[in-house]
Amino acid sequence: MYGKSGTAELRRVSNMIAPRDVKRVLPSSQSREALKNSQTTEDFTIGQENPRFYQGYQLSMSDLKKATSASKQAAGCLFTNFEDVRLTDEERVYLNAAATGDIGIIRMSLEESEDNKDFNVNCVDFMGRNALHLAVDSENTEVMEMLLDKLNFECIEEALLHAISKAHPKLVRLIIEHPNYQAGEDQIKRMDSKNAFFRTTEKSQFSPDITPLILSAHYNNHEMVQMFLSRNHTIDKPHPISCQCNDCQVRQDYDSLKRSRSRLNAYRALASPSYMALSSPDPIMTTFELRQEMMKLAEIEKEFKKEYLTLVEQCMNFACEMMDLCRGTQEVEAVISDFLEDGTNIRDPLGRLRLAIQFEEKKFVAHPNCQQYLTTIWYGSETAFLQSWSLIRKIGLSIAATPLLPLLCLIYIMFPTSNLARSMRCPAAKFATHVVSHFSFLILLAAATFRLEENYDEMMDQEMAGIGDANSVREWVAKSFRPSKSIITHVQIYIVLWVAGLLLADVKHIYFAGFRSYIANSYNILNFCILSMYIGSYTLRIIVDRWVRESDLYFNATMQINYLLKNNDSQLVHKLVRNWTKSGPFDKSYFITASRFQWKYDDPEIVSDVLFAVANVVSFARTTYLMPAFEALGPLQISFTRMLTDITRFMVLYLLVLLAFMVGLHNLYWYYGLHTVKKNDTCGNTTKNVPATELFEGKWNALHLLMEFSTPPAS
Known part of the structure; x- marks a missing residue:
């Protein structure tokens, strides 16, 4: 032990912090042997060294379920209650020293832990925090270096995730560069990492599927994301939600909610701007693909629709922010253009933009830099002067060129390299000729429609x-x-x-x-x-x-x-x-x-x-x-389309109510449709047989008869 003076000092410090760190203090009469037995039987000591830690990754599906059920039944509750954790006096002092950065007490505790089997260096307090976790909060690198030599990989990994959540790149680098962490990381890489999904540890504040890179991407920390990418860490894209492979079926049968949450965590990391910018060779394309995948997931997994739509908006904002970084036309062209699909090295100046239109990336297409580039291509170099013309001058030019359109088309076909042909090849001229052609076609249709000779x-x-x-x-x-x-x-x-x-x-x-x-x-x-x-x-x-x-x-x-x-x-x-x-x-x-x-x-x-x-x-x-x-008519058409959608919804509701009344009225009058009655003609001389339903035809006649029978006779 520590000696008389050291032991007394430890007990004095432990008595000072005990009411604050634990819920239940052991009575002085209880011996350490009894405490050891209680910890063994009740299995509440979470930080205890577990030699089967790495074997948990290799358990089969049935073994994992049995182990999980047995552990929960033994604990008597669904989740671990850290307030029932029992610590020795030395462990309380040890954790308090880690929180305050007392290097002397920590060194003394670590040295004596080798001889004292009751002292657990991996112990946790009532909040589930181990010594390294507390040292990360205090940002004491010397204490962390001492603890990294003694703690197991589970505690080190928990502290690493906590350091990432606190945005301490220096502490994260200290942990991942330590030999103990690297050894444990290499051992996990050699095992089946997919079994992390089936881990049911309740002593971690993070989900088992959360890796350091995923957590760094969640916090969008560029430095830490780059740190893990340089160490060859990756984020596996989840299988499609409709995937029927054996792995997806096992996960779905094991825990459907856990599978959905792990998929959401993965996409939240994949949609991180820092991760896309540092890991993808084509961030814009990655943004488009992720948006399409997450929009489909939002329609299928309605429970997480809000979260997925938030990520969709985040991806779109990232693409627009990348467009904001473009300072010239060449940079915008590099973003918008793309190679042709035929495998050649020829770039399509609007390839990426066509893809954005296909994916309905409205915010990206409407970006000012993108629109300015489109305007440059629209008018071309030969007809760039039209951009500064007023609308009246453009209309006058179109009217003057309309009679000459057939001649201009012949010149375009016969002399494709002439200046006139190059001017007509620009999109603005093509659009003008197309509009003139369309309205000429409508005039021909009107002339063919109003025929007067066949009278x-x-x-x-x-x-x-x-x-x-x-x-x-x-x-x-x-x-x-x-x-x-x-x-x-x-x-x-x-x-x-x-x-x-x-x-x-x-x-x-x-x-x-x-x-x-x-x-x-x-x-x-x-x-x-x-x-x-x-x-x-x-x-x-x-x-x-x-x-x-x-x-x-x-x-x-x-x-x-x-x-x-x-x-x-x-x-x-x-x-x-x-x-x-x-x-x-x-x-x-x-x-x-x-x-x-x-x-x-x-x-x-x-x-x-x-x-x-x-x-x-x-x-x-x-x-x-x-x-x-046209700027004035385009929004009007969009509003009209949305109005038609609302009208269609109303008509569905109206037809449903109409169908309900039709069924009810048929239930009242179905009998009369099977019989005929005698009815006098207007002169009253002859009678004829008519269907009984004829008496009920006409809404106004029915209302008139109703008012006639309800009106009392005049006195």
């Missing part, structure tokens, strides 16, 4: 039965006889050429960007539907035109009518046309009849007109894709 008049048919001059007869024939030139007009030929050009543009888009990129945009899907309807419409028109020509040749109708009109024989013309147009459905005479009142409902030209009309409506509505290009 059949039945009264005129009766008047032309035997009278009328040649001009009147020709007009009547034009309205009664369907020539092929009325099916496909010159305007519609232009529309066909325009549709072919739009189809070629979509094919090029799919070829260069890929089918997935094409269908990712809703306007492309809408464009596909429009082109499909136009192609179907004009395919039917071409078929009808062929049938009309065959019918005309079969009757030799055009030549006979022209011959008779030349001889002023209007009566015979009228008779021939009337005979030709009176026929059965879909025979030779049917397709030369101009009156749509005599057509079948499924006539190919009617079906073609239906497709053409629907395509026209969608084409005009598709103009909304130009609205985001």
Whole structure:
């Protein structure tokens, strides 16, 4: 022991600190042997040296469950109660000296611990703190060096995590560079580190899956993260939540909450700005990937949705902060550009930006540095002067260049290296020509829609039965006889050429960007539907035109009518046309009849007109894709889209209430639908049988009857 004077001093100090450090003080009559026995049976001495510490990593799944259950049953509670920890007088003095930095007492305690088996250098106080943990709080490096030589790896690791949480890089470096810690760390690396998930230690303030690097990343400490990365520490990315591998199944069956918490801890470390900046060769790309993964997790694990969305916002802020560090155009270009996917060393100046748009990284795309770079590319070097022009001057230039657009396109195709071609190659000029082309297409659609030549008049048919001059007869024939030139007009030929050009543009888009990129945009899907309807419409028109020509040749109708009109024989013309147009459905005479009142409902030209009309409506509505290009209309479109979403939600609720009332009313009146009743006609002379439900038709009639029966008769 310490000797008489040393022992008395230790007891005096222990009596001073005992009421503050422990909840229950041992009576003086209790011997150290009894204390030793009680510690052995109750197993409350947490800091005791455990030779099976490293073997815990190698336990099987069933053994871990049995060991955990047995330890909890032996303790009599779910968690360790540090207030019931029993310490000897020497251990209390030893812990107090570690907290105050008394090197002399610590050295004396460590020297005597080799002879005194009752003294445990790994003991903890009522808060679960060991001596090295307390020394970290006091920031005494000499005391820490002395304790690192004697304490086991479990206590050293706990103190290391505590030093990281206190943001003491100097103390962290002192611990990780000590030989005892390095030896224990190497031994753990040689074992299966995955078994740390199954550790059920309650004496640590940190979760078993928390490693020093993960904790450093949680606190976003660049110095400590770099310290552990230089020692080849890594953070393993968790398996996807839908993973069905054996390891994930075992973890899920063992403790689902623990698995979710460990995944959240891992992503919290992976999303740390310091870790991404120091460990990833491409932090921007890492940010995008992590955001996508965590947004999916937020939708699946609703319980931790708030935490994951916070990490998503943290990643986005980190990407924007990296953009803030760019001081010039070259640095912004280095961030936004990316290599092409074909494996060549050619960089796409907007590759990373396209990826950001695909991932809906709105804050990154809207960053001022990114927008300024986009503006530079938008106008190009040849048309940079347009950036300083006013809106009125730009509109005037567009109006003046509209009639010359076909000529400009020919020059662009024939002389691709000319200055004019380079000016038209810039995005601003492409957008202007695209807008002009779109509105020209809409004008053609309007011209093809308002057709006035097909105006059949039945009264005129009766008047032309035997009278009328040649001009009147020709007009009547034009309205009664369907020539092929009325099916496909010159305007519609232009529309066909325009549709072919739009189809070629979509094919090029799919070829260069890929089918997935094409269908990712809703306007492309809408464009596909429009082109499909136009192609179907004009395919039917071409078929009808062929049938009309065959019918005309079969009757030799055009030549006979022209011959008779030349001889002023209007009566015979009228008779021939009337005979030709009176026929059965879909025979030779049917397709030369101009009156749509005599057509079948499924006539190919009617079906073609239906497709053409629907395509026209969608084409005009598709103009909304130009609205985001204008500052005043873009936000309005976004607000309108969100309003439609709210209206849809309201309609779902409204239809649910309507369905409920429908079911209730059907339950009341179902009987009357199976019977008929007699009802007098308006004159009251005859009666007829009508369904009983007819009496309940009409909301206003029902309300009127209700008011009539409820009104008392007049006196």
